[in-house]
Amino acid sequence: MFEKFRCTQLLEFDACTRCNECLEWCPVYQEIKEERFVPWDTMSEEDKLGFTPKYRILKMREMLNKKYGLRALIFGPREITKEELERYRDQTYMCTTCGTCRTVCEGRLDTVSLWETTREMLVEEGVGPYGKQSRFLEILKSGNMYEAKQEERLCWLPSDIEFKKEAEVAYFVGCTAAFRAQKVAVASVRVLDELGVPFTLLGEEELCCGSVLMRSGQPSPLVENYIIKNIENLRKRGVKKVVFSCAGCMKTATLDWPKYWGKELPFETLTLPQYILQLVDEGYELDLKPVRKKVTYHDPCHTGRHLGIYEPPRRLIQMIPGLEFVEMKRTRELQRCCGAGGAVKAGIPQLALAISKRRVKDAIEVDAEMLISTCPFCRRNLRDGIKEMGIDMEMEDLMVILAEAMGLDTEVPENPYLYKS
Amino acid sequence: MGYYSGEELSIAVVSSISIAIFVFGLYIQFRKYGVGKADGTSKVGAIGFVRLILSLILKNIKKDPKRFVKLFVFGILFQRMIFRRSKFRWVMHLMIFWGWILPFIFFIVIVFFWMVDWIYGRMYGVEPPIYLTPNFWMEELETPTNIAEYMLLGGISVAVVRRLISKAVREMSDFHDYFLTFSLFFVVIMGLIAELMGKGVFGELSNYAPQFTLFYEITALLIFVALVPFTKYFHMIAVPLVILALGDDRDV
Numbered sequence: 001m002f003e004k005f006r007c008t009q010l011l012e013f014d015a016c017t018r019c020n021e022c023l024e025w026c027p028v029y030q031e032i033k034e035e036r037f038v039p040w041d042t043m044s045e046e047d048k049l050g051f052t053p054k055y056r057i058l059k060m061r062e063m064l065n066k067k068y069g070l071r072a073l074i075f076g077p078r079e080i081t082k083e084e085l086e087r088y089r090d091q092t093y094m095c096t097t098c099g100t101c102r103t104v105c106e107g108r109l110d111t112v113s114l115w116e117t118t119r120e121m122l123v124e125e126g127v128g129p130y131g132k133q134s135r136f137l138e139i140l141k142s143g144n145m146y147e148a149k150q151e152e153r154l155c156w157l158p159s160d161i162e163f164k165k166e167a168e169v170a171y172f173v174g175c176t177a178a179f180r181a182q183k184v185a186v187a188s189v190r191v192l193d194e195l196g197v198p199f200t201l202l203g204e205e206e207l208c209c210g211s212v213l214m215r216s217g218q219p220s221p222l223v224e225n226y227i228i229k230n231i232e233n234l235r236k237r238g239v240k241k242v243v244f245s246c247a248g249c250m251k252t253a254t255l256d257w258p259k260y261w262g263k264e265l266p267f268e269t270l271t272l273p274q275y276i277l278q279l280v281d282e283g284y285e286l287d288l289k290p291v292r293k294k295v296t297y298h299d300p301c302h303t304g305r306h307l308g309i310y311e312p313p314r315r316l317i318q319m320i321p322g323l324e325f326v327e328m329k330r331t332r333e334l335q336r337c338c339g340a341g342g343a344v345k346a347g348i349p350q351l352a353l354a355i356s357k358r359r360v361k362d363a364i365e366v367d368a369e370m371l372i373s374t375c376p377f378c379r380r381n382l383r384d385g386i387k388e389m390g391i392d393m394e395m396e397d398l399m400v401i402l403a404e405a406m407g408l409d410t411e412v413p414e415n416p417y418l419y420k421s
Numbered sequence: 422m423g424y425y426s427g428e429e430l431s432i433a434v435v436s437s438i439s440i441a442i443f444v445f446g447l448y449i450q451f452r453k454y455g456v457g458k459a460d461g462t463s464k465v466g467a468i469g470f471v472r473l474i475l476s477l478i479l480k481n482i483k484k485d486p487k488r489f490v491k492l493f494v495f496g497i498l499f500q501r502m503i504f505r506r507s508k509f510r511w512v513m514h515l516m517i518f519w520g521w522i523l524p525f526i527f528f529i530v531i532v533f534f535w536m537v538d539w540i541y542g543r544m545y546g547v548e549p550p551i552y553l554t555p556n557f558w559m560e561e562l563e564t565p566t567n568i569a570e571y572m573l574l575g576g577i578s579v580a581v582v583r584r585l586i587s588k589a590v591r592e593m594s595d596f597h598d599y600f601l602t603f604s605l606f607f608v609v610i611m612g613l614i615a616e617l618m619g620k621g622v623f624g625e626l627s628n629y630a631p632q633f634t635l636f637y638e639i640t641a642l643l644i645f646v647a648l649v650p651f652t653k654y655f656h657m658i659a660v661p662l663v664i665l666a667l668g669d670d671r672d673v
């Protein structure tokens with residue numbers, strides 16, 4: 001049962017100092033504590049605490065000791081009941097894996113990795129994943145997480161945009177930008193085209209990066225297959241730099257793909273803001289028109305806390321004339337998660353919505369007219385939050401804002417997924 | 422090898438038992454971690470775990486020695502992560518940490534010279550030079566030990582008071598937290614009483630100072646050494662191991 005964990009991870013469960021710092025910052029616990037989201041029919045205060053990083057660590061330690069502790073050695077291992085595991089599954093899957101607990105952990109535990117391996121263990125034990133997440137594997141057989149037709153991967157591509165068959169730069173679109181947030185994809189290719197960058201797209205050969213399965217504890221041979229195919233397809237096209245508009249894909253490609261590839265990737269991975277700033281630093285001058293708005297920036301967990309990319313999007317925002325940029329109270333490594341990550345948006349949408357509304361409130365606090373981010377998944381969830389709150393605030397991806405400042409047309413051509421986008 | 426008093430012998434015996442329990446506890450823990458994976462192999466056992474930890478630490482030293490030293494000094498010795506979260510808790514924790522760790526190091530030094538004394542006597546049939554005897558080191562280390570113990574007393578008193586006056590802290594504490602805090606407080610207070618008894622502060626009761634001191638020393642050994650692997654005290658071993666083995670890509 002515990003064989004899924006690395007030895008060092010099992011040690012980490014004993015290294016929790018019970019400082020309670022994670023309780024102060026966990027976005028899920030905050031919603032549960034204040035009963036904006038109630039996971040079980042009856043919830044005692046103790047039940048609520050069960051959803052915090054600290055108590056999840058302590059529960060895992062307890063289960064580990066039941067099997068391998070001193071008492072188990074003397075009197076034999078004790079049973080871990082199915083009911084116990086099912087409760088633990090709820091506690092473990094109601095986590096966005098945002099990693100704030102990792103940032104504030106005084107014992108410097110790598111909690112995100114602990115949660116993901118715990119989920120793998122629960123899947124292996126037959127109690128995970130949670131709700132709709134159990135369909136992920138079936139859905140992904142289509143090649144993407146929306147069960148869309150692979151041959152329609154580029155249905156959003158404006159007819160006047162040309163991409164190369166082979167190029168040093170590839171834009172990895174990602175499932176969400178291809179089928180649900182197409183404006184982001186359009187804006188991204190428009191910007192690359194305007195910058196005169198010869199780029200390639202994988203088109204129908206682009207397969208899901210594997211993020212949803214990995215985050216939900218289901219890293220199957222299918223994921224491995226997709227990852228290897230993506231890497232090989234990029235290599236075949238002579239790609240040296242892969243640019244991402246999706247924070248989830250970027251994190252997965254940067255941190256997880258090399259594990260499956262078994263060595264260093266044959267290309268560099270960059271977020272679009274990072275790549276554009278590289279060009280600017282090399283002397284490219286952006287011709288930007290003023291955009292008169294008061295904006296704030298939401299760091300996606302995947303590129304922020306998980307990869308440490310904080311400055312490039314801010315630099316780019318500040319380069320756009322007319323934009324009044326204000327920071328929210330919680331930014332960078334202590335940013336508040338939008339609520340969509342860790343497969344929560346698909347598995348527990350009410351929780352994702354509750355957290356997103358809190359993040360929108362952070363933006364309201366600083367009187368922002370627009371929330372900007374660099375992740376189509378954050379964009380979707382924060383838009384849902386704004387809609388639910390019925391307020392007059394815009395949420396847009398930085399690429400869309402940049403394209404508009406560059407005077408580019410970001411209209412998405414007619415396609416079967418346009419109404420979902 | 423000289424003759425030991427009954428008190429010294431008792432301490433030597435309890436020390437040996439405490440160390441044996443400590444080592445056995447470590448084995449239980451390491452065996453537990455050995456259930457996991459190391460280099461793709463599952464269930465590597467206690468030895469496999471130790472091997473893995475050592476190899477990871479060595480790898481991190483080789484990878485970036487400067488960063489490793491920084492991680493050790495700021496991450497472990499000065500616990501900067503706590504400093505970042507709360508200055509108050511950092512002061513409290515450092516007082517407890519150093520107040521505990523220094524006497525522990527001194528204890529190891531004294532045990533070492535006990536062994537030197539014993540081996541020297543066996544080998545040469547005479548008493549070793551004074552600086553190789555445990556008594557010499559016990560006297561030398563008395564003042565630093567006292568300072569460390571006052572630090573510990575200060576730190577642990579703050580921890581106790583926090584739990585008494587703060588509802589939030591109380592609510593977030595469980596048996597393990599209370600055991601750690603109050604057992605530490607109990608031992609430290611015993612140490613203080615033993616010291617004051619030795620100075621005759623308690624009148625006639627002070628006649629029992631040697632017995633009380635022995636009782637204190639045995640309790641301290643059992644709690645501060647033998648129980649470490651079985652209680653929350655173990656985080657003092659687990660956290661440094663995690664930090665040094667994982668290397669930690671975050672800012673130190």
